[in-house]
Amino acid sequence: AQKVTQAQTEISVVEKEDVTLDCVYETRDTTYYLFWYKQPPSGELVFLIRRNSFDEQNEISGRYSWNFQKSTSSFNFTITASQVVDSAVYFCALSEGETGNQFYFGTGTSLTVIP
Amino acid sequence: DAGITQSPRHKVTETGTPVTLRCHQTENHRYMYWYRQDPGHGLRLIHYSYGVKDTDKGEVSDGYSVSRSKTEDFLLTLESATSSQTSVYFCAISGREYGTSGTEQFFGPGTRLTVL
Numbered sequence: 001a002q003k004v005t006q007a008q009t010e011i012s013v014v015e016k017e018d019v020t021l022d023c024v025y026e027t028r029d030t031t032y033y034l035f036w037y038k039q040p041p042s043g044e045l046v047f048l049i050r051r052n053s054f055d056e057q058n059e060i061s062g063r064y065s066w067n068f069q070k071s072t073s074s075f076n077f078t079i080t081a082s083q084v085v086d087s088a089v090y091f092c093a094l095s096e097g098e099t100g101n102q103f104y105f106g107t108g109t110s111l112t113v114i115p
Numbered sequence: 116d117a118g119i120t121q122s123p124r125h126k127v128t129e130t131g132t133p134v135t136l137r138c139h140q141t142e143n144h145r146y147m148y149w150y151r152q153d154p155g156h157g158l159r160l161i162h163y164s165y166g167v168k169d170t171d172k173g174e175v176s177d178g179y180s181v182s183r184s185k186t187e188d189f190l191l192t193l194e195s196a197t198s199s200q201t202s203v204y205f206c207a208i209s210g211r212e213y214g215t216s217g218t219e220q221f222f223g224p225g226t227r228l229t230v231l
Binding site (some may be wrong): 004006035037043044045047050091093102103105106107108 | 157220
């Protein structure tokens with residue numbers, strides 16, 4: 001079974017629209033970590049955020065915000081006022097337990113921002 | 116930049132030939148990883164290392180072997196390449212201390228491997 005599900009394969013939005021990328025995870029551990037990465041068309045993987053299972057506070061960084069809800073096992077990512085430079089594939093990832101070094105990635109959501 | 120390089124960046128080879136990919140880091144991170152990225156699958160872990168000469172298998176390790184003889188280098192070897200191993204391979208690093216869990220991974224630029 002997939003530990004991380006990103007049900008949205010592709011999303012297109014018009015510039016300046018808000019967009020939310022969904023991430024649902026599955027784990028039996030009480031200690032775990034969640035991550036988001038961005039992969040622009042150039043191909044590199046860029047770390048965006050890390051969240052541990054004991055911290056459910058939402059986080060905002062500029063136009064980016066993350067909503068972590070343990071009750072629904074979700075860690076969603078919202079981009080406000082999207083820009084063309086946000087066009088990329090976004091991956092959600094999970095690492096579990098005290099070992100916590102093996103990452104499980106979702107299959108990614110390809111976001112296209114249309115000017 | 117996390118100081119990670121991969122070589123070669125592109126390689127085309129033929130079925131049945133051995134291939135070695137190299138990951139080199141200058142960050143003194145303890146943990147190193149090899150992933151493959153394929154459409155529809157995201158990134159999948161092949162092997163990882165938690166110290167010099169200490170390695171373990173990931174979810175797609177069949178057909179691959181690794182070696183780590185020093186902190187900064189992690190080698191991925193395809194003993195006899197097959198067309199199903201055509202992919203983009205990423206190296207990643209994390210955690211300077213043993214036992215540090217849940218730290219973010221930093222990725223290299225990737226190697227595009229084509230097996231004909």
